[in-house]
Amino acid sequence: MQLLIGNRNYSSWSLRPWLFLRMSGVAFDTRRIPLYAEGSKAEILKYSPSGKVPLLIDGDLHVWDSLAICEYAIDRFSLSRAWPEDRAERAEARSIVAEMHSGFTALRSQLSMNCRRVPAVAKFDEAAAADIERIDAIWTTCRHRFSKRGPGLFGEWSLVDAFYAPVVLRFDRYRLPCSQLARDYQDNVLALPAMQEWIEAARLEKEILPQFEV
Ligand SMILES: N[C@@H](CCC(=O)N[C@@H](CS)C(=O)NCC(=O)O)C(=O)O
Structure with missing residues (x-):
């Protein structure tokens, strides 16, 4: 299997499935296509109908969305520990992943993931502040409930943690306010x-992509 990713420094969607596959012990190669460079869109479009990365190639099959890639790997390799074991907790974990996949657009657009950034505060508006508060509440509640079971949001590492990893980088690199x-x-x-x-x-x-350097 081959995972196509963008720039590791900036591509938050690429990090999610890469981290999940790596933590799950699945064997795969990584191919990087630097984003917003000459010819990069055309190169991505050769494989990905959405014109975006990440994309997973498994033989003739192309899977072109971060969550779909993770779900495909769960099916393909019967990864039983990807989601919490308990049905109610699994439903909560799925809600939390879906919230990330479909939301937090103010935070994501104003404070880009930038792994290289020297940690320092930055300006953001009220909408981003609301996203930050909500993520802090998710993390605080989950850790309050499950920290005795392990280091992840639901105790043992799971898909949820891979989905929030780029936001962890944002909290760290922009020194965003949160609980202990x-x-x-x-x-x-x-x-x-x-x-x-x-x-x-x-x-x-x-x-260096200036549009992502805050
Ligand atoms: N919903 C998609 C989002 C993918 C996405 O937005 N990828 C960005 C990189 S982080 C991209 O390929 N941008 C290049 C472009 O839009 O030309 C997913 O979850 O994989």
Whole structure:
């Protein structure tokens, strides 16, 4: 299997399935297509009907959305620990992932993921502040309930944590306000060897995209 990703420094959607596959122990190759460069859109469109990354290639099959890629891997490799075991908790975890997948647009557009950013505060508007408060509430509530079971939002690492990893980077790099429990959670995610690997590779990238440098 091959996962097509964008710039590691900026492509938050690419990080989610990459981290999930890595943490799940699935074997795959990574191919990077730098975004917003000459010819990059045409190159992505050769494989991805949406013209976006990430995209997973498995033989003749192309899967072109971060959540669909993770769900496909769960099916393909019977990854039983991707979601919490308990049905009610699984429903909550799915709601939290869906909230990320379809929302938090103010935060995402105003404070871009930028792995290389030297941590410092930045300006954001009321809509982004509401997103930040909501994410802090999710993390604080989950850690309050499940921290005894492990380092992730539902205890053991799960798909939920991969989905929130780019936001963890934003909280860290923009020093966003949050509870101590939420800060401890961010430290857990940032300490993951796979996260360190991604961040180190991002630091080595040469491209600078001014539209994502806040
Ligand atoms: N819903 C998609 C979003 C993918 C997306 O927006 N990818 C961005 C990179 S992070 C992209 O490919 N941008 C390039 C473009 O729009 O030309 C997913 O979950 O995979």
